[in-house]
Amino acid sequence: MARYTDASCRLCRREGEKLYLKGERCTTNKCSVARRGYAPGQHGQNKKKLSEYGLQLREKQKAKRYYGVLESQFRKYFDMAVKKKGITGENLLQILELRLDNVVYRMGLAVSRPEARQLVRHGHFSVNGKRVNIPSYLVKLGDVIAVNEKSKSSEKMKDNKEHAAGKPTPQWLEYDAEEMSAKIVALPSREDIDLPLKESLIVELYSK
Template identity: 50%
Template sequence: MARYTGPKSKIARKFGEAIFGDDKSFEKKNYPPGQHGQNRRRGKKSEYAVQLMEKQKAKYTYGILERQFRNLFSSANRSKGVTGEVLLQLCESRLDNVVYRMGISTSRRGARQLVSHRHITVNGELVDIPSYSLKAGDVVGVREKSKSLQTIQDSLAASNHVYEWITWNSEKKEGTFVSIPERIQIPENIKEQLIVELYSK
């Protein structure tokens, strides 16, 4: 299972956003990494550099590597609708992302691990593929044997986000992926049009 395993704070500092969630290191050093991070005068970025940065930000945010991300873009490009919006909707429909959104894990990286370690069910069936694409109406839950896991309990207790396209039943520890979110409902700070322009070159 290919995934990014490198430093997180350094990447967050590169983009100037805590894209991996709460990060004390980023809060202390919210300037670019490197020896001259604070003082370096950075010239105006080229159009290509801006587009590339936006694509990298999206990939790191959702924990997707290049080949998978390119495949998602190809699917979005073939679909009806605005390509950039469809791309983000496909990212949001991934099982690991929905597990994170439901509060079962505090990070997408943790959510990916829960899925791959067979703690998560979809419509009552075990699914261990983090990139599994959910459809509207799918029910995502914690496997019966895993409901007592401390890490899941702690995460659910700390979760306070509410998303219009997801419902959650705390007693059953399961939620419903009600619908594919509209762009305005997706909270990520990603300029998807720049990604479309980059891949369209």
């Protein structure tokens, strides 16, 4: 499957804001957006006024990059959101939030979504007691996500557990720090999602 292999900081610069793809680095003066707050490439400093389509496209790209999702999968999530009851844009964000890699990040057990994706792929997490190594796995209400017993003793997980201690957990997650597990106690609402996204623009783009 195709995947982005270039420097992740270029994605932040392209969107003109921090996407927090590098964890703690994004909060320091080493952050590329802070040092070079313009788009990458030789024409990056030439600011252009975006058309309506351009604004919609940038919002879609930003959402894809926040969650680390490719176009075909993002379109699949949008189609799922359309079929659900409620507001399509909010449904889309809810589906993205329920990806296993995002839940691991929200638990605080990874410093970034890319790291959470890697940890899931390496088989460090289980859902309802069954090991799952698919980052795009969609969890459901009542599911319990936990670090596998063998992984709890690893230095990486111990460090991540300490990192999670100072990170707030969303209201839709019930996190048990001792067990390094979390239960989905509610579905994420728009108020729970702290990303600066205008999901209505994404809906307008796909509705053309």
